[in-house]
Amino acid sequence: MSEGGDAAPAMSPFLAACRCEPAAHTPVWIMRQAGRYLPEYRKIRSEVDFLTLTKTPDLAVEVTLQPVRRFGMDAAILFSDIMTPVEGMGVPLDFAPGPVIETPIRSVEQVDALRIPDPEEGVPFVLETVRLLGEELPDSAPLIGFAGAPFTLFCYLVQGGGSKTFSEAKAFLFAEPEASRKLLEKLADTMVRYLEAQALAGAKALMIFDSWVGLLGPEQYREFAFPAVRRMIEGLDHLDVPLIYFPNQGSTLLGTVRDCGADVVGIDWRLPLADARKTLGPEIAVQGNLDPTALFAPRDELARQIDRVLADAGPAPGHIFNLGHGIERTTDPDAVAFLVDHVHEVSQRG
Amino acid sequence: MSEGGDAAPAMSPFLAACRCEPAAHTPVWIMRQAGRYLPEYRKIRSEVDFLTLTKTPDLAVEVTLQPVRRFGMDAAILFSDIMTPVEGMGVPLDFAPGPVIETPIRSVEQVDALRIPDPEEGVPFVLETVRLLGEELPDSAPLIGFAGAPFTLFCYLVQGGGSKTFSEAKAFLFAEPEASRKLLEKLADTMVRYLEAQALAGAKALMIFDSWVGLLGPEQYREFAFPAVRRMIEGLDHLDVPLIYFPNQGSTLLGTVRDCGADVVGIDWRLPLADARKTLGPEIAVQGNLDPTALFAPRDELARQIDRVLADAGPAPGHIFNLGHGIERTTDPDAVAFLVDHVHEVSQRG
Numbered sequence: 001m002s003e004g005g006d007a008a009p010a011m012s013p014f015l016a017a018c019r020c021e022p023a024a025h026t027p028v029w030i031m032r033q034a035g036r037y038l039p040e041y042r043k044i045r046s047e048v049d050f051l052t053l054t055k056t057p058d059l060a061v062e063v064t065l066q067p068v069r070r071f072g073m074d075a076a077i078l079f080s081d082i083m084t085p086v087e088g089m090g091v092p093l094d095f096a097p098g099p100v101i102e103t104p105i106r107s108v109e110q111v112d113a114l115r116i117p118d119p120e121e122g123v124p125f126v127l128e129t130v131r132l133l134g135e136e137l138p139d140s141a142p143l144i145g146f147a148g149a150p151f152t153l154f155c156y157l158v159q160g161g162g163s164k165t166f167s168e169a170k171a172f173l174f175a176e177p178e179a180s181r182k183l184l185e186k187l188a189d190t191m192v193r194y195l196e197a198q199a200l201a202g203a204k205a206l207m208i209f210d211s212w213v214g215l216l217g218p219e220q221y222r223e224f225a226f227p228a229v230r231r232m233i234e235g236l237d238h239l240d241v242p243l244i245y246f247p248n249q250g251s252t253l254l255g256t257v258r259d260c261g262a263d264v265v266g267i268d269w270r271l272p273l274a275d276a277r278k279t280l281g282p283e284i285a286v287q288g289n290l291d292p293t294a295l296f297a298p299r300d301e302l303a304r305q306i307d308r309v310l311a312d313a314g315p316a317p318g319h320i321f322n323l324g325h326g327i328e329r330t331t332d333p334d335a336v337a338f339l340v341d342h343v344h345e346v347s348q349r350g
Numbered sequence: 351m352s353e354g355g356d357a358a359p360a361m362s363p364f365l366a367a368c369r370c371e372p373a374a375h376t377p378v379w380i381m382r383q384a385g386r387y388l389p390e391y392r393k394i395r396s397e398v399d400f401l402t403l404t405k406t407p408d409l410a411v412e413v414t415l416q417p418v419r420r421f422g423m424d425a426a427i428l429f430s431d432i433m434t435p436v437e438g439m440g441v442p443l444d445f446a447p448g449p450v451i452e453t454p455i456r457s458v459e460q461v462d463a464l465r466i467p468d469p470e471e472g473v474p475f476v477l478e479t480v481r482l483l484g485e486e487l488p489d490s491a492p493l494i495g496f497a498g499a500p501f502t503l504f505c506y507l508v509q510g511g512g513s514k515t516f517s518e519a520k521a522f523l524f525a526e527p528e529a530s531r532k533l534l535e536k537l538a539d540t541m542v543r544y545l546e547a548q549a550l551a552g553a554k555a556l557m558i559f560d561s562w563v564g565l566l567g568p569e570q571y572r573e574f575a576f577p578a579v580r581r582m583i584e585g586l587d588h589l590d591v592p593l594i595y596f597p598n599q600g601s602t603l604l605g606t607v608r609d610c611g612a613d614v615v616g617i618d619w620r621l622p623l624a625d626a627r628k629t630l631g632p633e634i635a636v637q638g639n640l641d642p643t644a645l646f647a648p649r650d651e652l653a654r655q656i657d658r659v660l661a662d663a664g665p666a667p668g669h670i671f672n673l674g675h676g677i678e679r680t681t682d683p684d685a686v687a688f689l690v691d692h693v694h695e696v697s698q699r700g
Binding site: 164165167170171173174175177214216217218219220249251252269270271272275291292293294296297298301302305308324328330 | 651
């Protein structure tokens with residue numbers, strides 16, 4: 001390493017924490033930080049719909065930057081939707097406002113007919129957004145690219161849209177285990193190409209959202225969802241970017257999650273980070289896990305809740321502060337500013 | 351005890367299991383066993399709406415009996431709704447089809463204005479249904495009365511209706527802890543009177559549904575939901591009927607749940623019963639926990655899933671077989687028949 005004027009810049013707190021290395025302070029960002037709780041986001045959305053926003057690089061860049069500018073977040077996350085890359089597989093898709101799949105996948109023939117698309121052809125606007133963000137973002141706020149985990153995408157494709165229970169999708173696992181496995185593998189391979197392309201376009205970390213995996217018991221997780229996400233992570237292993245896996249509501253799955261190969265595991269607010277650390281071991285960083293509704297508490301109570309999360313994470317490196325789920329639309333942006341400042345202040349090191 | 355012709359009838363397998371005593375076979379019943387998956391239920395519902403059904407004792411008795419007749423269930427559960435007793439507190443309530451509360455509770459003044467009603471005046475039709483069922487049900491299928499847990503009722507009253515996240519209700523806990531505690535206590539006291547009345551009318555066991563408690567992290571559970579449910583269970587302790595508490599999706603709360611005073615704890619399908627037993631100890635029976643979508647599997651896979659649940663529960667007494675959540679509307683009744691017969695067959699004892 002050289003010294004003096006042209007010293008390599010120190011690794012950002014976010015990237016250091018991803019690698020379980022000491023950071024100047026505990027880094028913080030917030031799931032759905034670019035979104036409706038921000039007036040500057042709502043202003044843009046009053047002019048264009050959600051889909052247009054995700055498909056227009058200049059606008060997607062702008063809303064990605066908004067929370068970084070306003071709060072000094074330690075990471076930015078690509079503004080997009082987990083279903084965006086699925087359309088290119090040959091699945092016509094609508095948003096109303098949740099994803100609607102006209103012809104749900106319910107047979108092995110439909111699975112066989114799905115393509116594994118080239119992201120540069122299928123979703124050039126996403127990669128263009130990532131490239132532009134590489135120019136715009138400060139080194140202190142690296143860009144997180146993301147994709148849905150195979151099981152979560154499976155849920156939408158088989159169910160045909162959003163659902164509280166995704167019972168059709170889960171029933172398909174039980175009734176058609178072979179077709180299910182095939183579909184999960186195809187989704188894994190598609191997402192590998194998609195995330196690879198994001199990394200090549202400049203994303204500094206990659207996150208895999210398994211939003212619906214909490215619907216599975218441990219056995220079905222081990223049998224279906226886990227092999228697919230591990231396949232995905234193995235396919236991304238050659239890239240030199242940290243991988244974050246978020247098994248939402250997956251408290252009872254964590255003993256298996258440990259072996260998925262991710263550098264960081266996101267934890268929802270139901271499991272204290274100390275318990276998560278105990279299960280995951282010292283080599284895996286944790287991300288989370290303030291209850292998003294704590295942002296509605298008076299400031300002193302909010303501070304107490306933040307301090308509890310930091311205490312649960314413990315003094316060892318490898319903690320990225322975040323909410324345990326996406327921020328609520330009715331959240332006061334000033335509460336978010338307080339959160340970011342408070343985390344930075346109390347976690348300042350040396 | 352007398353012998354011979356007028357010997358006291360043996361305790362039913364269900365009641366024996368509730369008390370962690372050996373039973374002739376593992377008892378089984380199913381959450382929402384009286385419901386839309388049954389053609390004989392749908393026939394009645396094609397003639398009357400849900401609310402009328404809950405308020406007409408003859409009809410409520412009939413649909414309660416239907417699954418007992420068809421499948422030989424080891425317990426019956428009162429056909430009613432957890433919101434039924436809430437109206438008498440002074441909360442106008444509609445179903446459309448979920449509960450809709452015109453004026454959500456958002457202030458301590460509203461809490462103070464709530465009454466603790468006399469069930470015989472407020473919900474005489476429920477108690478009449480319970481009395482009639484006492485005459486109609488065989489000893490082999492004792493009647494389970496039920497109520498909502500304070501926190502779950504709190505969710506509806508503060509949110510103003512159903513919700514995926516109940517974020518308004520949870521935010522109220524953080525923003526107004528004192529008003530929240532008051533409301534939870536009032537709900538606990540109301541439900542004590544309601545369940546007491548059901549027991550006096552002939553219910554042989556009482557179940558407390560905490561359907562939304564899985565939205566809380568362990569700290570908020572300990573601080574708000576748990577004290578209220580313990581207050582409720584203490585208020586029912588003088589009755590000689592087993593109490594079942596179902597903290598839905600409460601895997602990470604179980605260390606606290608252990609001390610709630612219930613005889614039986616219901617477990618959703620996300621936590622293996624062996625793990626639940628380890629946390630709850632040998633004095634508390636467990637109820638559950640087959641994934642409801644397993645009923646969509648081919649018979650051999652369904653049998654394997656049932657056997658796994660039985661194996662997880664272990665050979666010790668104190669297991670009531672059930673699903674880990676309410677049965678899905680599209681379930682084939684023949685799969686339920688298979689389930690009940692299979693549990694009875696493989697768990698037969700001496």
